[in-house]
Amino acid sequence: MTIKDFERLDVNTGELGTGRLFVGPDGSQLNLDRVNVLWAGTDTIRQMFEGRPEEHQFHEIADAYEAGVGSTVTIDGYAFAVKSGKQGGFKYMLQNNQLGLTLLYKHFYAEVDAISTHLKIECSPQWLYERDKYQINDELFEWAGKLLKNPKPNAVAVHLAVDFQGWEPPQDFDSHFVTKARRVQRYDGMAEFRFQGCDSAIVHGRGTSFTFGKANSLQFCLYNKSEEVDVSDKRDFMESIWRAATNDDTFPATCYDEEAPVWRLEVRFHQRIINELWRGTDAVGPIYTYLEADKHLTGLWQYALRSNRYEYRKDWVHPIWTFLRDEVSFGHKAPPIAYKREKKTPGCGNEKNVALAFGNLLSIYARNRFNAQQAWHCLKKSGLWHDLKAYYRRREITERMLYEMVRDGLTQRRLQGKVAA
Structure with a gap:
């Protein structure tokens, strides 16, 4: 299967490969001249x-x-x-x-x-x-x-974002979004969001906001930022940034339109994903800090938008996605690196089953009045032990911490569950 982008044409110079006019299959055309990027950053x-x-x-x-x-x-x-x-x-x-x-x-x-x-x-x-x-x-x-x-x-962990105007997602955006993530959420009308700086916020959406993936993985969010800034009381701050945006037609005046909605595409890299990427890519050294991640931000953004895509039709990337993938940068050009996530080792990929089996075993041990040492000994003899250690090691939980989880889990089940009866 080959994933294809529309051809790009600069109508002013006639040059192929650049510009805002996108020509696709069967002669279909989309012009993104009215799309303006207002801000891109961390x-x-x-x-x-x-x-x-x-x-x-x-x-x-x-x-x-x-x-x-x-x-x-x-x-x-x-x-x-x-x-x-x-x-x-x-x-x-x-x-x-x-x-x-x-x-x-x-x-x-x-x-x-x-x-x-x-x-x-x-x-x-x-x-x-x-x-x-x-x-x-x-x-x-x-x-x-x-x-x-x-x-x-x-x-x-790093969250990258781009704010833009001139294009709005259709109501069926999620049905054309291709992702490996199993969790897809859409919010119509009233919905609860979590944003940095406020515990929870109610967003009254005239449009729709979309979230793909889990918070502990690679997560995409597309939402109406104009509405969110009112909820989080950040309008003055964000508008001071948006007003600094210009384009060739408006310079030196701003290209920000106060009457039009601003949409944000946000890509959230959990620390586990960052770790898998630098460990799986030979040309990338360890990334433990933002300073070490900085030169890779544009490359990571492009990796994410290639791994997950919004399609115009099957196997054809929508021009807005191509534009956001290739035109947005975060301080540096993308290095010539093919980013790859670390290959799964035996026992990976069954995390949900491991966690479920662990919880059920603790319930059985609690019902049979095992103490922490007895439960620990039985866990080590079970066929779950190898995968269980690997599962928690990836979450930076040591064996000593795992023992404390077993001890606390038994106590909670006895005090709160049916095993106490």
Whole structure:
């Protein structure tokens, strides 16, 4: 099967391979002259560090958390609200939306004195926009040094985004989107979204927003950014960026049309995908930080839009997808590298079955009153053990942390489940 792009023609010069006029099969033509890219950049970074929590800071945060709702802790002169970080796999979440940073602290399944991924820093779009890549790198290391002893970066997740006007997705966009992702969501009218900087937001959509893939993989989101900025109260910030956009016809004036909707295509690379890409591509070295990822951002964007595509018709890429794939860049041209994800090893690809079998085994052990050591011994003798270790190793969960999950899982099943009867 060959995937084909429309021929491109520059109507001003007659040159093939460039321009906004796309000529497809059977002479069909689409002109994207009215499409304007208003901004392309990094929307979110999630930087992971491993190390041991700094004792004084840890106890101060723990005390604030125990004090209850509304508690805060001050770090380097900034006040952070202290909340539970369990949903993200951490004990504590420290949030300061005004600063634009969220700190997830103390891995939930690791002892406080163990070297582990005890810190994840989530950066807001505005925090990123106000800094260059070197400032971003330096400041993230500074924050890590305040919370961990000898912090070491060990993974990074990146969200890339492009805002554009002049084209809107049709209602059946999802039926023409080709992806390996099994999870596809579309939001018509009222829907709940999660955006950086707000816990949840209700988006009242006159159009439709689409999400393809899971948050812990390679995820695509196409949505009406004009509506979202009102919900997240970021209109002034985003419009200050959009108004700086120009084109050949409007320069030096802006090409941003305040009356037209702005659509955003966002590609979210989970740290697991970043790791699989640099490990599977010979020409790419380790990528543990945003600074190391920076020169590959355009290449990663193009890789994602080739691996997943919006089709005009079967096996023909829609011109808007070709345009966004080839014309958008993130500070650097794409290097001449064929990015490939690390090949699956035996036991990979059955993650859902492994997790399900693990949970069911714990329920059986709890029903039979096994203690943690008995359950651990039985797990090691089961045919699940090899795949189970590989499954959690890929999620940076050590064997000691896995044992604690077994112990806690047995306790929860006895206290909350039917096995307690």
